[in-house]
Amino acid sequence: MANQDTTRRETLSMTGLRSVSRRDVLKGMAVVAGAAAVPTILAACSSGATTAPASVAPPASVVPPASVAPASAAGVTGTVTVGSNHSDASEVKGMTAINAAFIAANPGVTVTMNPVDHNTFQNQIGAYLQGTPEDDFTWFSGYRMRFFASKGLTTAIDDVWAKVSSNFTGAFATAVTADDGKVYGIPVDYYPWAVFYRKSVFSDKGYTIPATWADFKTLCTKMQTDGLIPITFGDKDGWPAMGTFDILDLRLNGYDFHTQLLTGKQKWTDAKVTTVFQKWAEIMPFHDKTYAGLTWEKACDTLIQKKSGMFMFGLFLTGEFSSTGTPADLADLDFFPFPAMGTQYDAENALDAPIDIWMVSAKSPTLQADLDAAKAYMEFWSKGSTQLLMFQNQPGFIPTANDADSSSYDPLTKKAVQIVSQAKKITQFLDRDSRPDFAGANGMQAFLQKFLANPTQDTTALQAEIQAYWEALPPATV
Amino acid sequence: MTATSMAGGSSRRRIRRGRVVLHAFLITMSLIWIFPLAWCFFTAMRPLSDTILHGYFSWPTTLNFQNFIDGWTNANLGYYYLNTLIVAVPAVIITLILASLVAFALTRVRSRINLFLLMMFTAGNLLPPQVIIVPLYHFYLAIPIPKPLSSNGLLYDQYIGIILIHIVFQVGFCIFVLSNYMRTLPKELNEAALVDGASIFRTYRSVILPLCTPALAALGTLEFTFIYNDFFWALLLIKTGSKRPITSALNNLQGQFFTNYNILAAAALMVAIPTIIVYIALQRQFIRGLTLGSTKG
CATH class of the missing domain: 1.20.5 (Single alpha-helices involved in coiled-coils or other helix-helix interfaces)
Structure with a gap:
């Protein structure tokens, strides 16, 4: 045995497989492990929240800053646990500031935060709410909120809303009210969808903002002759196309039809849906031909590079614009509401402006003990001053509260506030206004991609397929 | 010439x-x-502003390691490496101990139910884990675990829960490999040990186990990679963001909408490193494990 062993070892080393010696690696690992252990141990000795890196920190109780302001009002005490999908480094900074401010306003209260990244939080929400959720958690308005409310997995907060409702417009009140008429959330931010462009491109080429559908198409043709891609577009991830579908349906068929369509009360085989696809087909030739392989970020890059003229998208595209290293790029960004289509619904000025909310869970094991603090935390989020702390770290997501100090807003945000306040109807975006399994990758995302691949097709068969898909969905369960 | x-x-x-x-x-x-x-x-070396302005297929204007630094701090990779180690190391060790014990019993101790047992363990491999997620989720919420092992008194949302489920799903494969390997060891070894007065456990520990080092090392590498790459169980059975393994740390770099792909590329490369290190550290055993029985000497 021993002999065989040695022979094999020699054969292996002769073939040169051990170019990096195993012992070298093991030695290296020991050194690395030792070096890594030192700061970890040091960090473990001190309080987690203050020493952890700015990013996703372990859930440590946020300690109040050294200079705690004396309590102005009778604050709550106890503990509140918070499930947050704010996981980007800057958002965590915002959350930390807000929690510290909450503690400063309520000395004696403890906030324990569980930050989970957006995608995981969203994928996991059903299991999360049925298991051992935190007392308060971040979520979205629309069907997504109403669904969990109807399943009894979240707690109604009408008492909190009664105290704070004067700080919100009627559209926000609608957005947090579930099917049973009770309020389940506090709206905290929103971001409108509109047509974005670069001011310098428009002024250089003498373009004007199109007010009507005809103007819009004329502008597209002009841009094409000027060598620009009129409308940049990236639908690799499936959801960006929904923005265009939503606005066309809202303009052509109105808010009521649109929301009923997405909740199964209207049929996809309706001729009104056919009109949406036909109008969409009219402008598809003006879209970037390579849309199917582009993420929205890459589509946005052509706008930044002045290779394309317009982009129908959400305000959060500022994230890409502010990463160019040149602040002038962001300052050059502007937008206009989607043009009127010549129907009675133009007057609704409806648009997608998804609203993010905070909710109170139902199955949190600590909720009974924490209820006062949990509700106080919700109330705290309804203040403009709280929402601004987040906005400063997460531009592109506009505070919802009336008393939010808008003097610090940049011109783009001010304009976004204005077009949303002019909107008589606000929708949440297709995937938030409908069932997740209907809006998902096998559902509407795939159907829209199928349409886009051949926009001039007769859409009768496609519409029948969508309707059949809706009808084949199982009863909605968590 | x-x-x-x-x-x-x-x-x-x-x-x-x-x-x-x-x-x-x-x-x-x-x-x-x-x-x-x-x-x-190459992408990871370029700042995002460079690729935004010139596209990904372009000659770089600047190359640096800033994305690696940002990825490391923004995703808190060091912390999540430790999380994965807390799960992977005990899981691999316990899996190998349990599997070698079973494989030993199946191959070295004569019993009628040996074949049946082996089939049971191997058949477990054929079961896709997705099939049992719903009952498993409810089990995890219902099974009480005492304090030191679990901070919330449950199996759910605990390292111990993840470790256990990895062991359960990996042990079948390890038994299959180890029992096949042990079968190749001459029976005379057992008989010699018996004559020398060794107990069954002594035979396992001092005679058979040392001879299994190549198989154990090969399995150790494989199992470490399997568990390291796992995303599924943590997604299902852990709700606390800071208890997640390294694979999910990459998600921290993807915003709700905006993602810096250059930093993501840098972090993805860093996340891939430990499996490569483990492979290099155990490669001699690994290759021996792969070529076991391929030569007669």
Whole structure:
């Protein structure tokens, strides 16, 4: 045995497989492990929240800053646990500031935060709410909120809303009210969808903002002759196309039809849906031909590079614009509401402006003990001053509260506030206004991609397929 | 060319031509394999502003390691490496101990139910884990676990829960491999140990187990990679963001909408490193494990 062993070892080393010696690696690992252990141990000795890196920190109780302001009002005490999908480094900074401010306003209260990244939080929400959720958690308005409310997995907060409702417009009140008429959330931010462009491109080429559908198409043709891609577009991830579908349906068929369509009360085989696809087909030739392989970020890059003229998208595209290293790029960004289509619904000025909310869970094991603090935390989020702390770290997501100090807003945000306040109807975006399994990758995302691949097709068969898909969905369960 | 090499004649030249073809083939293949990684590395070296302004297929204006630094701090990779180690190390060790015990019993101790047991354990591998997620989720919420092992008194949302489920799902495969390996060891070893007065456990620990080192090392590498790459169980059974394994740390770099792909590329490369280290550290055993029984010596 021993002999065989040695022979094999020699054969292996002769073939040169051990170019990096195993012992070298093991030695290296020991050194690395030792070096890594030192700061970890040091960090473990001190309080987690203050020493952890700015990013996703372990859930440590946020300690109040050294200079705690004396309590102005009778604050709550106890503990509140918070499930947050704010996981980007800057958002965590915002959350930390807000929690510290909450503690400063309520000395004696403890906030324990569980930050989970957006995608995981969203994928996991059903299991999360049925298991051992935190007392308060971040979520979205629309069907997504109403669904969990109807399943009894979240707690109604009408008492909190009664105290704070004067700080919100009627559209926000609608957005947090579930099917049973009770309020389940506090709206905290929103971001409108509109047509974005670069001011310098428009002024250089003498373009004007199109007010009507005809103007819009004329502008597209002009841009094409000027060598620009009129409308940049990236639908690799499936959801960006929904923005265009939503606005066309809202303009052509109105808010009521649109929301009923997405909740199964209207049929996809309706001729009104056919009109949406036909109008969409009219402008598809003006879209970037390579849309199917582009993420929205890459589509946005052509706008930044002045290779394309317009982009129908959400305000959060500022994230890409502010990463160019040149602040002038962001300052050059502007937008206009989607043009009127010549129907009675133009007057609704409806648009997608998804609203993010905070909710109170139902199955949190600590909720009974924490209820006062949990509700106080919700109330705290309804203040403009709280929402601004987040906005400063997460531009592109506009505070919802009336008393939010808008003097610090940049011109783009001010304009976004204005077009949303002019909107008589606000929708949440297709995937938030409908069932997740209907809006998902096998559902509407795939159907829209199928349409886009051949926009001039007769859409009768496609519409029948969508309707059949809706009808084949199982009863909605968590 | 020198006279000696000329004198080598046509045979040597033919060998050389063969070598050239072989090496050309090998170089081409390795380039094809390395290309995606190299491109990922290239992207990771470029600042986002550079790729936004010039596209990903362009000559870089700046190359630096800033994305690696940002990825490391923004995703808190050091912290999540430790999380994965807390799960992977006990899981691999306990899996191998349990599997070797079972494999030993199945191959070295005569019993009627051996074949049935082996089939049971191996059949477990055929069960896709997704099938049992719903009952498992409810089990995890219902099973009480005492304090030191679990901070919330449940299996749910605890390291111990993840460790256990990994052991459950990995042990079948390890038993299969180890029992096949142990079968190749001569029966006389057992008999000799018996004559020397060794108990069954002593035979396992001092005679059979040391001979299984190559198989154990190969399995250790594989199992570590499996568990390291797992995303599924943590997604289902852990709700606390800070208890997640390293694979999910990459998600922290993807915003709700906006993602800096260059930082993501840098972090993805860093996340891939530990499996490579484990492979290099155990490669001798790993290759021996793969070629076990391929030669008679």
